[in-house]
Amino acid sequence: MSHPVQAAEFLQDAAKSKWHDETLWFVRDKRDKISHTIPEWEQLRELASKIKDNVLGNLDTYLEDFERNASKNGIKVHWAKDAEEHNSIVLSILQEKNCKAIVKSKSILTEECHLNPYLEKSGIEVVDTDLGERIVQFLNQPPSHIVLPAIHLKKGDISKIFHEKLHTEEGNEDPTYLTQAARIHLREKFLGAKVAITGVNFGIAETGEFVVCTNEGNADMGVHLADVHIACMGIEKIIPKREHLSVFLRLLARSATGQSITNYTSHFRSPSAGRETHIILVDNGRTAQLGRETFRNSLKCIRCGACMNTCPIYRRSGGFSYESTVPGPIGSILSPGLDLKKYSTLPFASTLCGSCTDVCPVKINIHEQLYAWRQEITKAQGTSGKSLSMKLGNGIFKSPLAYKISGTLMRAALKTLPDSLIYNPLNSYGKSRDLPELPKESFKDWYKINRG
Amino acid sequence: MSSRSEILGKIKSLKLEEKPLPETPVFAVSPNLEESFIYSILSNKGEVWTIQELEGKIHSGTFPKVFSALPEFKSFSNQELPADPHDFADLDLAIIRGQFGVAENGAIWLEDVDLGLRAVPFIAEHLAILLDRKQLVGNMHQAYQKVGMTESGFGLFIAGPSKTADIEQSLVIGAHGAKSLLLILT
Amino acid sequence: MKPDSPHIALFIPCYVDQFYPKVGIATLELLEKLGCKVSYPQGQTCCGQPMANAGFERNTVGTTRHFIETFKEYDYVVAPSGSCVLHVKEHTPAIPELEKEQAELHHKVYELSEFITDVLKVERIDGSYPHRVGYHASCHGQRGLRLASSSELNEKPFSKARKLLENLVGLEWVELTRTDECCGFGGTFAVTEEALSIQMGKDRLEDHLVHGAEILTGGDMSCIMHLQGIASRNKQALQFKHIAEILNEAIS
Structure with a gap:
């Protein structure tokens, strides 16, 4: 589709889509308000962008530095060229540890690699521990937003699925009650997991440490109770120095939710005694994007x-x-x-x-x-504006409405519509909108008479 | 070819232009660090308590299982630090001391040495952090200057209690970790 | 008008020419009232924006060449549209053998309100316009040409259009909840994403209506055409005017 x-x-459910629009606008508004309390906000954006420019120009060196320093700290570093290799590295670690159940905190990368279905096929229970992610996991859905995974759901939906999965009271939609139920459910999962998987917000080349930010504390709860921590990181998440965290951390939570910082910002440098930390550095199309000059700086994204x-x-x-x-x-x-x-x-x-x-x-x-x-x-697609307008030529004159709107704009627009539209009725524009009335004369006609 | 050399080789073959790292300028900070810090902590849904209030609550039995390695709270601590953090699954209160706080966002810096076990500030039902009011910096740039090149295996900024807004953006305190962050300035 | 006054070419977007000649006339008259020597090069055609935004910038070489040929002799090119100006400046392909003319043109093409404030250096316009006016900040002028501060950025608030309108006697500026949200026109977007386009337009209209706007104005007739089309279909009582029409009316 x-x-x-x-x-x-999505727009069919008008009340829900209005709620979705207004709720996210509220989050953006919070972001505006807090960013306006930082006089150097625009300078910070510029600094962050420049630091990332430097990273993208030296990615190989920083990755090598990161690997060397992380290894020195006792972290095991793995490299994965694509999603499949990433998933198989995770699975092999789990098999080696004879681990059948894992807890995982938010990681867009593991979503990108479709890690959950991969592990589940091998009989491993994967529990997403971020509340929003757990909710969508219960519903067999992916997150609909990278920071607010369940923003497409209303509390009624959540109450229903919690009643089914966690046996909460039917019809109890109180967010505090539902969150408490999830807390009890997930606490048991945290206590039972031998391996915890997390994403990575920043990897620091200079120190070989990596940073994970959460508000719920779920990443840490998983990691510090498990024997093994596997961190999955896209190679673009590298930053050069520890001091650069200051720039990114000042921007990240303020931009994301309008809060000054996430309540937990954890710096993992080496495993505690008797435990293991693995980090998987994943390419999966990133080096290809790095090679596309026009699109390269999309890799600056801090999610x-x-x-x-x-x-x-x-x-x-x-x-x-x-x-x-x-x-x-x-x-x-x-x-x-x-x-x-x-x-x-x-x-x-x-x-x-x-x-x-x-x-x-x-x-x-x-x-x-x-x-x-x-x-x-x-x-x-091998289409050109010309060939499209040729294809459309017949259609325009067959449709009385399109004929009526024969103004230059509509002609120009209709000539250049993407493929998907050629097969649609040509009257989309006028379906819910009145067309302007055609005046008696164009500006050009008027000019000739009055100024010519 | 290993994936490592494949990935690094691909990047090297692009021969991308090297761009300089920018210098971070010095930015002005709040003239009243303590006031800003407290404002930030409260915004993050932390609470500011006095040491007497905490002692009172402990005396009255609000927190049956208490752990603290701090000398000033030794007498209230009725739990030993276990070898396995799972043994703290029913810990009611942990009392630790933070190294310094950041006025602009309420973040408090902690390292392994302050935690005993890394799980402590997360697994405890409630977390009290003592902080020397003289140990406050203005912003995150100053914070990382203070952190410097410390080699703690784990370092952590805590800025508030565990919280979530994943159900219709309604804020709920106590998602997985500590249900409250009690800040005590000393 | 001094004989050595700079010669200004009117660049009238194709849809304004066809659907809104009165906006073209208002633009011309306004510039004349402000003492400019203005001509309308009659050979002009569409600037090619609909093609380029649909992904066919490469097919606009001919249109762009024609545009440069048509306008290269003038000192300034002024259009009552931020969107078309942005297109000419940023989204036209490089034209061989006209590189110099093309580069010069990018520096002398202006949207109407910025031409009045930045080139003519008009500090205020005196006149009367006793109406409650809501201003729709079209995105390409707003964030493309930076005709006003962007609500996303931490910058000192400014608006070139507001500067021109706010001294008119009796004009009440309507403060909106979402000061610079897109109306959902977006050229071919209006057709390819019809449902979204309509919803966005309805939401924009609602913002103006709940704040009591009597007239909705702006710098781009394309957005206004879209909004007016929705308002008219839904029988909403709101008038629509290009900023050139208001300014021209106010000082006559």
Whole structure:
């Protein structure tokens, strides 16, 4: 299915989509307010962007530094060129430890690699411990937002699935009650897991440590009770020095949820005595993206989700409409690099309003990259503006409505519609919108008479 | 070819232009660090207690199982640090001392040496952190200057209690870890 | 007008030419009232934006070449549209043998309000316009040309359009809840993502209506055409005018 179809479906439930829009707008508003309390906010964005520029220009060196330092600290470093290799490394560690049940904190990378179904196929119980992720896991859904995984659900939905899975009282929708039920359920899982998996927010080349940020404390709860910690990290998450954490941590939580910092910011440098730490450095398309000059700096992303909260499309179409692990504006510039055909409608799911670019804490020119992907997609589809307008020629004159709107704009627009539209009725524009009345004379006519 | 050399080889073959690292300028900080710090902690849903309030609560039996390695709370501690953190599954209160706090966000820096076991601040139902009010910095840049090149195997900023807003964005305190963060400035 | 006054070319977007000649006329008259020497090069056509935004920038070489040829002789090119100006500046392919002219053109093409504030250096416009006016900040002018501060950025608030409107006697500026959210027009987006486009437009209209706007104005007729189309379909009582029409009316 394409984005427009999914979006139209999401909008069918008007009350829910309005709630979704307003809730995420509220999060963006909190982000605006807190960022305005930091006079150096724009300087911090610039610094973060420049640090990431430096990282992307020296990624090989920093990865080698990171590996050397992490190994020195007793962390076992693995390399995975793709999702499959990443998953098999995780599985082999679990098998070696004879581990049948793991707890996992939020990691978009493991979603990207589809780790859960992979492990479950091998008979391993995977428990996502972030509350939002546990909720969507109960429903066999992926997260719909990278920071707020269950933002597409209402408390009624959650109450229902908790009643089914955790035997909470039927109809009790109180968030505190439901959270408490999840706490008791997950506490048992934490206490029982021998291996804990986490994502990584930042890997520091200089020290070989890595940093994980949560509000729930679920990453730490898992890691510190387990014998083995496996951290999964995309290779672009490297930063050069520990001091650079200050810049990124000042931006991350403020951009994400409008809070000044996450309540837990953990720096893992070496395992405690008798325990093991593994880190898997994953490529999975990142070096290819690094090689695309126009799209390279999409790799600066620190996964704050601010572009989703601000995007007028995302807010009204929901995360699932993108059908990609990372949805929203940033997903729409990352995903086409992974599969151009599959994600071909995403760069068009935008008005190019530019709000994503202005909220981005690392100053990724997201809307410009959306525009650039459009050019790549039409090239790859082998279509040209001309051939499309030829194909459309007949259609326009067959439709009385299209004939009526024969103004230049509509002509120009109709000539250039992407493939998906050619097969749609040509009267989409006028379905819920009146067309302007055609004046008696054009400006050009008026000018000839009055000024010519 | 190993994936390691494949990945590194791909990056090297791109021969990307090297761009310089920027210098972080010095930014102004709050003129009243303690006031800002307390404001931040409260915003993060932490609580500010006095040492007497904490002692009172312990006396009255609010926290049956208490652990602290701090000399000033030795008498209240009725738990020994176990070898296995699982043994702390029903710990009611842990009292630890933070190294310093950050005014702009309420974050308190802790290392292995302050925790005993890394699980302590997470597994305890409630967490009290003592902090010397003279040990406050303005922002995260100053914080990392203070952290320096410490080689603790684990370092941690705690800025509040365990919290979540994953159900309809309603804030709930006490998701998995400590249900409260009690800050005591000394 | 001094004989050596700079010569300004009017760049009237194709849909304004076809659907909103009165906006073209208002733009021309306004610039003349402000003492400018203005001509409308009659050979002009569409700038190519719909093609480029649909992913066919490479097919706009001819249009772009024609645009440069049409406008290269003028000192300034002024358009009552931020969107088309942004397109000409940022999304046109490089034209062989016209590199110099193209580069120069990028520096002399202006959206109407920024031309008045930045080139003509008009500090205030005196006149009367006793209405409650809601301003729709079109994205390409807002974040593309930076015609106003962006709500996302931590910067000193400013708005070139507001500067021109706020001194008009009797004009009440309507404060919106979402000051610069997109209206959902987006060119072909309005057709390819029809459902979203309509919803976004409805939400924008609602913001103006609940804050008591009587007239909705802006710098881009494309957004206004979309919003007006939805309001008209839903029988919402709101008038729509381009900022050029308001300014021209106010000082006459």
